[in-house]
Each structure stands twice: as structure tokens, then as C-alpha cells.
Amino acid sequence: xxxxxxxxxxxxxxxxxxxxxxxxxxxxxxxxxxxxxxxxxxxxxxxxxxxxxxxxxxxxxxxxxxxxxxxxxxxxxxxxxxxxxxxxxxxxxxxxxxxxxxxxxxxxxxxxxxxxxxxxxxxxxxxxxxxxxxxxxxxxxxxxxxxxxxxxxxxxxxxxxxxxxxxxxxxxxxxxxxxxxxxxxxxxxxxxxxxxxxxxxxxxxxxxxxxxxxxxxxxxxxxxxxxxxxxxxxxxxxxxxxxxxxxxxxxxxxxxxxxxxxxxxxxxxxxxxxxxxxxxxxxxxxxxxxxxxxxxxxxxxxxxxxxxxxxxxxxxxxxxxxxxxxxxxxxxxxxx
Numbered sequence: 001x002x003x004x005x006x007x008x009x010x011x012x013x014x015x016x017x018x019x020x021x022x023x024x025x026x027x028x029x030x031x032x033x034x035x036x037x038x039x040x041x042x043x044x045x046x047x048x049x050x051x052x053x054x055x056x057x058x059x060x061x062x063x064x065x066x067x068x069x070x071x072x073x074x075x076x077x078x079x080x081x082x083x084x085x086x087x088x089x090x091x092x093x094x095x096x097x098x099x100x101x102x103x104x105x106x107x108x109x110x111x112x113x114x115x116x117x118x119x120x121x122x123x124x125x126x127x128x129x130x131x132x133x134x135x136x137x138x139x140x141x142x143x144x145x146x147x148x149x150x151x152x153x154x155x156x157x158x159x160x161x162x163x164x165x166x167x168x169x170x171x172x173x174x175x176x177x178x179x180x181x182x183x184x185x186x187x188x189x190x191x192x193x194x195x196x197x198x199x200x201x202x203x204x205x206x207x208x209x210x211x212x213x214x215x216x217x218x219x220x221x222x223x224x225x226x227x228x229x230x231x232x233x234x235x236x237x238x239x240x241x242x243x244x245x246x247x248x249x250x251x252x253x254x255x256x257x258x259x260x261x262x263x264x265x266x267x268x269x270x271x272x273x274x275x276x277x278x279x280x281x282x283x284x285x286x287x288x289x290x291x292x293x294x295x296x297x298x299x300x301x302x303x304x305x306x307x308x309x310x311x312x313x314x315x316x317x318x319x320x321x322x323x324x325x326x327x328x329x330x331x332x333x334x335x336x
Contacts, residue, residue: 162305
């Protein structure tokens, strides 16, 4: 698959030209939901999820059998500022763990029948320290977007995007502040567990990055303040929309990448749901900014796509009930 863009302006047009849900299928799925053997609304959000999923898949009685989990890893020059409790070498080590099947995301992907793919993005060449220069050139951010775009399997019927990158809560906080507004301290959290001094360093680093760069354009915010793994997640989310594949968003970092798309083009995340509310302090604020209500809230703060992968089970349950339940007429049950 070849990405249909070679510049950020072309990527923006790709977002603008993306397809929407099948409205006839939405209507048919909604009609079916009203005939199933249950009181109206008895399955709560599961009903809305199933109808939403049906509309994007173009099937009034869809099946969810081929989920894909995509993990993107990148390293960040801003780590030189002492913003993480771990060294950048851990990114490489965790990629090896993913590939060996030893991480939490491997177990969750397996548990819910998802194919998992891992992409390490130039780990030996971290982004620039965004307090001194743009994190990426346009060519670099485009390459990361294309990697994410090409990672999506058009035959999949659900996409989960996750990440690994020491320092990327700092990058995500800077991107979130740029695209959603507010001060650095509104967005910066403890990430992997920095102490009070480390937290203050992160706030100072994000404030300096915001002051240095012109980030009024969300795509420029991604380039100047983001990381390769954030850009790759954005590219994958956009590609999934191109193929009418629904997406479950993961935690704070994934949501920051997604927010770039929503602010670049309103409605760009209509094919997405938020998998969970993470324990990273500003995640709720970020979800509010992109108008997504989380499916789960379990205090997770691991990243890796773990919360979103766990939410695959919720969506599978919603689709199974919608497509597999009998209607009142089929079951011979009196309707009201």
C-alpha cells in the first residue's frame, strides 16, 4: 500500500477527503437493535458501540474477527533534559521484549485474538531536543506518518495503536498543549514515575518548547514537538479511516497523537473510540478535548496499547450481542 501524501499539506487533504460511515447501514443496524430480545437500552453503551461499528464496516450484522494491534517505538532527544526516570536504552530493550512475546501487550493481543506488529522507528537516531530545534524535519515526520499508514492491514476489521518511547509523555504533553491550549503544567504528568524535581523539569521543558515553536497548525505541532511514534500512530489512525476500519485509542500518548488529527480536520476521529482512561493526570482533559468517553477506567498507565487492547473485549462483546441475538420475531417472544 502506498500512502497518498508526500507533504503535510497533502496529508491534511487526505484527512479532509476521508470517507464517513455508511448511513444506510447505520439505519439498518439501529433498526435491528430495536428488535433484539431485550428492553430498549438495556445493553447501554454496548448498543451504541455495535451500531457505530456496523456503520463503519458497512454491515448491519457485522463480525469482529481480525483485530490488529500496532506498536510504534521512537526515541526522543528531549530526554537529554532529564525528563524521564529511565534511560533511552529501555526503548530498544522493550522493543526486543515485544518481539519476543514477553510484554503485557503481547498477552492482551493474544487474549483477544489480535495480530500484533511492532515498528521501531530509527531508534538509533532520536528526534531533536525540541527545546532547541524542531523535533523533526518535514521529511522525517512524513516518513513516520507513512510508516504508520502502511502498517495498517486493509483486511483487518479493527485497529489498536500503541507506543513505546522513553520521554514520550513529555512530547505528548507538549503536543496536547499546542493543539488543545492551556499551560504546560495543565498537561505534564509523572509519566514513568519522575519525582517532584523531575516533574518540574518536564513542565519547564514543555513550556520552553511551546515558546520556541510556531505551533498554531496542529500538523506543525506534531512535527516540532512530537516524536516518530506519535506521528506513526497518527498515520495509522488516518489509514484506518481510509479503509473504513474502526480504531480503539489507547492512553495519554496515543490520544495526543489523535488530537492532532481532530484539530487538523474536525471529525477526523469519528471512526475512533477511547479504550480507557489512564492514570496519567491529564488524560481526562485530553479525552474531553477530543470529545471521547473512555470504555474502561482501571488505573492503567503502561502504554503499549494495553488499555485499548483490553477494550477489544468490550467491543467484541457489543458486536456479538448485536449480530448474534435473536429478534423478538425470531425468538417468538412478545415485544411489549
